[in-house]
Amino acid sequence: MAMEMRNKCEKCDIILNHESDAYICSYEFTFCSTCSTGMNYNCINCNGELVIRPKRKVQ
Numbered sequence: 001m002a003m004e005m006r007n008k009c010e011k012c013d014i015i016l017n018h019e020s021d022a023y024i025c026s027y028e029f030t031f032c033s034t035c036s037t038g039m040n041y042n043c044i045n046c047n048g049e050l051v052i053r054p055k056r057k058v059q
Contacts, residue, residue, distance in 0.1 A: 005056060006030040011044065018057070023050035 008015055009022070009032040016022045016032060023036035025043035031050060041050040 003054075004028050005053075009035055011035040011039075019055050022053040024053045025050055 003024075005018060006016070006028065008030075010029050011031055012035055014032050016030065021033040023031050023033065023041065025046055025048035027043070027046050027048065029043050029045045030053065031039070031043075036050050039050070042048070043050055
């Protein structure tokens with residue numbers, strides 16, 4: 001099953017492309033690096049850990 005690559009931050013709505021630095025939790029909630037830092041890398045939706053999202057190359 002492929003990971004859903006959401007295209008905007010769940011908190012500030014900034015656009016995230018496949019090469020953007022972004023963080024995700026185990027439920028695939030997605031946040032920009034600025035918001036993730038401000039939340040101490042804890043998801044505001046599930047309280048799970050936020051980890052760096054892998055980058056996907058556009059083909």
